[in-house]
Amino acid sequence: MRKHKILTMKRVLSAIVMLFLVTKIYAQQDPQFSQNMFLTAPxxxxxxxxxxxxxxxxxxxxxxxxxxxxxxxxLLSYNAPVSVFSNFGFGxxxxxxxxxxxESVFFKLNGAYHINVGNDGKLGVGVDLGIIQKTVGKDLKAADASDALVASLAGxxxxxxxxxxxLxxxxxxxxYFGISGQKLLPQQLTLGMANxxxxxxxxxxxxxxxxxxxxIVLKPNMLVKTDLTSTQIDVNLSAFYKESIWLGGSYRVQDAIVANVGFKTKGVKIGFAYDFTTQGLANPGTFTEWDDQGEVAEKIEDNRSFGGVELYLGFCIMPPPPAEIDIYVDPLFL
Known part of the structure; x- marks a missing residue:
């Protein structure tokens, strides 16, 4: 007797993607990270x-x-000062x-002009330019074979x-304090019959x-992200011991509690974070299997993890000193 699941995670994920592509949903489109204190430049x-x-x-x-x-x-990010012009940065x-x-791929180049503020403060004014590439896999299958919209999305x-x-x-x-806008051009994509x-x-x-x-140094930090429809707020507090070991925690409003830990060795920072989901997917409960006659065949307790894991690697090095240029003036031309 053949069994089939009424609800599987594959269908759930497909439904999420379909809602994202076809309807005007209220979820964030930018990727989400937990160790935001290290990711200001991106x-x-x-x-x-x-x-x-x-x-x-x-x-x-x-x-x-x-x-x-x-x-x-x-995510892979690089940024540095411009050696020739000390008030400029790029990345x-x-x-x-x-x-x-x-699948989504985001690529952008950025540049900034730095203005000295006070004794040792700086204000960076920057812009970035890039491209967004979105692709739907060819293996996407519609639950209803007659659904032309879903079929058009495949590939x-x-x-x-x-x-x-x-700024x-x-x-x-x-x-530090910053305010920025991303994806400022109002646009829409064409993916099959969806826009x-x-x-x-x-x-x-x-x-x-x-x-x-x-x-011991305490570093509280906060990130607020909004697409003007929904808003995500992350609040973090991390304690650093000799700037070489740290332990912290975050709260992402109405989404997750995050634990983060890390260390620094030979100039390289290594951090790890784990998200404990606080919303619906945190307690998946029981999935029901039905047989071909519509009778309950089996109930399965699903204990798979709905949390998230994140690994961070980062390092900064000082730029080499500017090369000295020797200038020789021939006295015959004086």
Whole structure:
């Protein structure tokens, strides 16, 4: 007797993707991260090069870790000062995001001009330009074979341009504050018969450094992200011991509680975060299997994890000193 599941995670994920592509939903389109205190430059071009160092950030993240087709996200970022012009910074960001059969790739280059504020503060004014590529896998199958809209999405792909703007204030070993806008161009993609819109996003980032003792530093920070329809707020507090080991926690409003830990060795920061989901998917409960006659065949307790894991690697190095240029003037030409 053949069994089939009324509800499987594959169908749930497909439904989520379909809602994302076809309808005007209220979810965020930008990828989500938990260790936002290390990722100011990727969301605010004004932060590019403002620390005066060459900085690289790498993040790998998985959400709903117990399920096939789970959301997977990766980010690689680089930013640095311009050696020839001390008040300028530049950088680039590549982000990969996958949810079921849908894949998104974001690539952008950014540049910033730094204005000295006070004794040691700086205000960065930045812009970024990039592209967005979205693709739906060819293996997408509709539950209803007559659904032409779903069938048209399989293998569909489209690209759009991206522009962003940001202001970022930074005072070394003290505080930072930034406000930025991403995906400022109102656009929509064409994926088969669907035309999902690219939502504009606004970010507010802020953080503060409090020296609790000679060895312990507390760093509270906050990120607010909105697509002007829904808003995500992340509040984090991390304690650093000798700037080499840290332990912290975050609360993402109406979504998750996050624990983060990390250490620094030979200039390389390594961080790990785990999300404990507080909403619907945190308690999947029981899935029911039915036989061909419509009778209950089996009830299965599903204990797979709906949390998220995130790994961060990052380092910053000082740029080499500018090369000295010897100028020789022939006295015959004086």
């Amino acid at each position: 969301v605010n071009p004004g932060a590019a090069g403002i620390k005066g160092m060459h900085c690289v950030d790498l993040v790998v993240r998985q959400q709903w870790t117990g399920f096939e087709g789970k959301p997977e996200t990766g 680039g960001v590549v982000t990969y995001d996958r949810l079921g059969p849908e 569909a792909s489209d690209m759009a341009f991206d522009i962003g703007f940001g 970022f204030y930074y005072k070394p070993k003290s505080l 999902p819109k690219i939502r504009q996003h606004a970010y507010i980032t802020t953080g503060y450094v409090h020296h609790a003792s000679k060895k």
